[in-house]
Amino acid sequence: MTLDDLAPLHPRLDAERQLLVLELDHGKANEMGSEQLAAFERLCAYIEDPAREQAITCLCTTSRRRSARGKALFIAGANVTERVGWDDTRVKAHVIRQRQLMQRLRRLPIFNVAVSAGVTLGWGAEYMLTTDYSLAADEARFALPETGLGIIPGARGTAELASLVGPAQALRLGCVGEQIDADEALRIGLVQERVADVDAGLARVEAMAEQLRRRSPLAIAAFKHALLEGLGRAEAERLALEAAAYERCVDSGEAAIGRASFAEIREGKTPAWGRHRG
Template sequence: MFEVTWEGPVAVVEFSHGKANEMGTAQLEALEALCEELVERSARALVTWSRKVSRRGTPIFVAGADVLERRGWSEARVEEHVGYQREVLGRVRALPLFHVTLVHGVALGWGTEFLITADYRLATPTASFALPETGLGIVPGAGGTTELWTLIGVPQAMRMGMTGERLDAAEALRIGLVQEVTPDVDAGLERARELSRGVARRSPTSIAAFKAALLGSVGQPRPRRQELEARAYAHCLQQGDAAVGRQHFKAILAGEQAPWGERRLMD
């Protein structure tokens, strides 16, 4: 379904299926299985990308959900399926690792919503983003309505969701939908690998605690945010990673790998 390559503790996942990397039930099930594998194998980082090109030569990241599979479905079944989409993408977002995605080509609807699952987002100059759903009588149902604004702010989320306007890579960079634009797909993939290798050298327990506390703090009042940070810090102390960092401080500064051990998650 997806092409998964392991580079040490880094999983590189290439979308290359169907005509346009459309996401349907089979792909959601594959993503769910991938989440389980990433946790079981204690992956430190995840890179998602695509080099797919249409018959007309247009690069495609993900051209949306697989709406053709819904022919003959009842409205109740469609609603259940979209809820499943939301659930799976929520699992990807919460993975205790660093997720960087590279958008090369068209990212429509679900393809734009997938960016919400990433911790860092790259794009090539060919990338384009849009939420066409309100023009089809629905709303974005996999995070585009209620989560995208946390990345780009309410006015820009309103713009994307209500006008359906397609954004190019430069505009996506300007509004914060992506963090970097790379010259081409190969340069983007190397940049994603570079970031992931850097994460993989750090304490997996600390990385997971940092991400959990940061995501958990979104929208919370200051006392709750401080509580989450204190819990994450205490967890690193209690699990012994702070001691490892102190013991191997000079070696870490010299670029050597510290013996961090297995990832241990907060309760």
């Protein structure tokens, strides 16, 4: 599999920074339909492949798309129009597929970032929950309108939102469906940083990618796995996950490389880490 297989997501690779940027630009409003789901599934397979030739330690999803009226867009939700004529069984299967994809995106063995600079509704807001770090630009707007359509946010919205923003804010967003701006999203913890626009957001992501590429890809993946798998578990289970992650770094040889390269690492140089990826 190559980056050409991810064409619907408009990938751009910054090989020097080991940064893969997706600049979404499709449909009327970057709505997510079957074609995009398949592309995201291929993206996961590409990043999860330990034999992948291209080193990638950071993924960023953003968009410069604007509507015909000039409104900035990130992801305006799922492609509901493609479901016209579907029966209930097909709709349920489709949403299960979405949910499984979101779970897979959340567990990618790299640092995953989103920069929202526009309308981020439904599926788009749920996509933010799959990232490790989210930034909102001035024009970003967030909402979960699903209950007004007779459904719920079914791609991790009810399962994960409260753990990020707390139950009261999650209930406000999911039940009332209020739209919030970037400042409010930052205040309640839906996003972690504010930026002026896409360019400022990408500059921030590039700075993080510069630091990430100097670190062991396996250690990054091990830390992320232990942290996420430990959420909500008892202390003994969290410590067991931490122990397994640490020993994985040792057994892979990455810890030995770090010890042997300590002097050059202190000088800001990057050692020749192994090819272990996740």
